[in-house]
Amino acid sequence: MDLLHTRIIGILRQIPKGKVATYGQIAALADSPRAARQVVWVLHTHADKLKLPWFRVINSKGTISLPRSAGFEEQRTRLMREKVIVSPAGKIDLKVFQWSPARKPVRKKKSAT
DNA sequence: AACCTGACTTCGG
DNA sequence: TCCGAAGCCAGGT
Numbered sequence: 001m002d003l004l005h006t007r008i009i010g011i012l013r014q015i016p017k018g019k020v021a022t023y024g025q026i027a028a029l030a031d032s033p034r035a036a037r038q039v040v041w042v043l044h045t046h047a048d049k050l051k052l053p054w055f056r057v058i059n060s061k062g063t064i065s066l067p068r069s070a071g072f073e074e075q076r077t078r079l080m081r082e083k084v085i086v087s088p089a090g091k092i093d094l095k096v097f098q099w100s101p102a103r104k105p106v107r108k109k110k111s112a113t
Numbered sequence: 114a115a116c117c118t119g120a121c122t123t124c125g126g
Numbered sequence: 127t128c129c130g131a132a133g134c135c136a137g138g139t
Contacts, residue, residue: 004135004136005136022121022122023120023121023122024121024122024123027121027122027134027135032134032135033122033134034121034122034133034134034135035121035134035135035136036121036122036134036135037118037119037120037121037122037134037135037136038119038121038134038135038136038137039120039121039135040119040120040121041118041119041135041136041137043120044119044120045137054120057120058120059120059121059122060121060122060123061122064120065120065121066120067120070120071120072120075120115139116138116139117137117138117139118136118137118138118139119135119136119137121133121134121135122132122133122134123131123132123133123134124130124131124132124133125129125130125131125132126128126129126130126131
């Protein structure tokens with residue numbers, strides 16, 4: 001599909017364990033760099049039922065966006081479980097843990113180079 | 114159809 | 127460095 005939210009879902013599924021991505025980064029990978037909020041919407045809407053790695057998504061500041069009262073601890077725990085270092089304040093070193101998508105060749109057909 | 118909302122992002126003070 | 131305002135996308139009311 002080429003609906004924005006479907007692309008977002010596809011990208012979310014590609015985030016590998018031990019890595020994180022920012023809302024904006026995901027939006028950008030979905031060809032809509034300004035749709036960070038749409039990523040939020042997608043997570044709210046499909047993360048649970050589609051079992052998306054919502055906990056691997058953080059904000060551009062490199063911190064967990066969830067409020068302490070709603071999932072902050074769970075997200076931090078899940079990330080730590082994947083060896084991601086998250087400070088007690090929810091800060092993550094993007095230089096180290098941000099996912100660098102191995103962009104696949106946009107095989108329109110199977111053209112080379 | 115207008116207005117509000119959300120786990121955002123960027124910019125200016 | 128922290129805070130506030132404005133811009134963004136799309137769905138929900």
